[in-house]
Amino acid sequence: MSNQCNCGGIIKENDPRFAELKGFIDSLVGTKGKTMPVLQEAQKIFGFLPIEVQKFIANELEIPLSEVYGVSTFYSQFNLEPKGIHKISVCLGTACYVKGSQAVLDKLADELEVEVGETTADGVFTLEATRCLGCCGLAPVMMIDDEVYGKLEDISVIPEIIEKYYNQRLPK
């Protein structure tokens, strides 16, 4: 899948994915306020928003690059750097926090030898802290890709969970 690209940010001008993005932009004819939907689609296609992609979007939408950059840096879901194959998000919402999710996050940082927001040197995991994931009933919670792991009061189970993902590190 294209969104698992981890090439280090060099996107060539003739990359076929630009055509895919152009197709999406063209489908929005007559829509007002295209910037956000286009950036969201671009991130889906490229996995992140390198400057080349932002330039392309600015050109296509006929708006200044500064405006595109302003938007892409404002919202926390837009990534300007490539991400690991697996994204681990630890919920720091109130319910999880009072039930000890900081310890979950610390344990992961320790195990993976990264700081929050960083990607492991091998490009397998990106560790993130996130706002409420909305499953407060299961607090404390972490999410790996789309899978939710709840009730992590016992942090000793964490290495095993990570191991499972490390073993399936290659993109499907």
Added chain:
Amino acid sequence: MRKISTVKELTEIKQAFTDKRQNSQNIRVIVGMGTCGISAGATPVWETIRDAAEKAGMDNVSVLPAGCIGMCTYEPIVEVKEPGKQTVTYIHVDAKKAAEIFEKHIKGGNPIPEYTIGGSMSGLEDIDFYKKQKRVALRNCGVVNPEDITEYIYKDGYFGLAKVLLEMTPAEVIDLVKASGLRGRGGAGFSTGMKWSFAAPNQADQKYIICNADEGDPGAFMDRAVLEGDPHAVLEAMAIGGYAIGATKGFIYVRAEYPVAVQRLNIAIAQAKELGLLGEKLLGTDFNFDIEIRLGAGAFVCGEETALIASIEGYRGMSRNKPPFPANKGLWGKPTCINNVETLANVAQIILNGAEWFKGFGTEKSPGTKVFALGGKINNTGLVEVPMGTTLREVIYDIGGGCPGGKKFKAVQTGGPSGGCITTENLDTPIDFDNLVAIGSMMGSGGMIVMDEDNCMIDIARFFLDFTVDESCGKCTPCREGTKRMHEILDRITSGEGSEEDLTTLKDLAENIKSTSLCGLGQTAPNPVLSTMNHFEDEYIAHVKDKKCPAGVCKSLINYEISMKCRGCTLCSRSCPAQAISGKVKEQHTIDQSTCLKCGICMNVCKFDAIIKK
């Protein structure tokens, strides 16, 4: 399907579905598949039962998804409804149990009591959690299949819209909603009817109605439950609002973190369009109304009206000065009305049942019900909907079942990062918009986080400040710089470096930020600090003066020690990641404070309660 152009056709759909359900000999198996259900493992449960039924050739079994039933602690939940028999509710179901339920109950006809609540076969409505609840906004959540519009029509769906379009003038609709006293459930509690009446008289070639589904308060998830469990209720209400104010276009601005909600909304919009309940000439009238979904991208401030508008327009989600209010100049400069999801979920019911019916619940100034998301240190986490005026004590103890592990209740935080904490002395306050403000908190969107004796209130205040520092859009200085400075002070206090002077500075900063920030985010950001300072001054003083954290949370201020209870089993010294524990077998061990990381592992592993936290 053919487009509906009369009420008669709508009634026919309802009747046909009613007949089908009454005459059907089918066994309906309902699996709670809101986000909490899915996270707890509802998908394999659903697949197991569906596949087993298919394999057994039982085509009289329909396995249906439903939205959140509200009882998060019991997820995944499966209900088996056999014609003419009492519904059986299974809790904590996994794939293995699901297979057993299929074999013994669905196929064999023998329910399995040990998988029901308390092994007692009691239904959800029998337990204390539901007894005090009154479901208006959540009436269909966990009840209807959110992916099938006919089930919504069966529950009187779109009859409110039909009544409005065919029997009422826009002014009458606004008057009715005004008379009902419905107030915005998103936080501020402003009258919905008034809001509509501001936008209605403005002349423009285009007006908009926006559903604010950017639910961002950590710990609140009622809007997600409505969108996932009853998406049509929101669509219908938006069309009613559109008719009332003269808008033909609606936007739903929803968090990207809610993929299930987005998917169900997309399905619902497509189905409503197919039946002519959205699109052009609704129900054969000249009224056109269309809805588009826009995704947020992770910015809390976009829950603020003007920031939300900027975001839909494609800009950084920054708030601006009001006036002009959105009702006069909103999205792309056009008159715009913004309503929250839960607010909208009440609208069709008010139209159908009347203002007096709605005022029959709740208090005089806050009629109706309110959904709360109960979380934190409480036994029954989940979504509860109660009439306004219910006391906090009823919600926390009667419905929520109190704090787990026999711990002592300390405070409940309402209103998220904009609210404050409420302590034992105010637990008998009837909950409504005005009462909560009077006791120093606010309704907010309805998050209710319970804290027990093990929570440090300064740590909690710091946590909320951390949130606002991160989420401040940066436009105005008091919020951008002020919250950061407050956070630094709280950081100092929790790491044992705070002084008494810090407390004065903190209070001054808080008052300044409150009175000078541009939008609601900054104006309310200091509330968690002010409210904890007000109720737990002794804790603040303990931190700065005695350098102690009474709750034993702030790592720099606590020490672990080994008491006489130690039997010298060596388990702690073997578990200590820092090798800070020494001692001989069968002799009392000691902790070297200079190498101790204060991780607390020794305390967790000790079988003799010999480790004490000071």
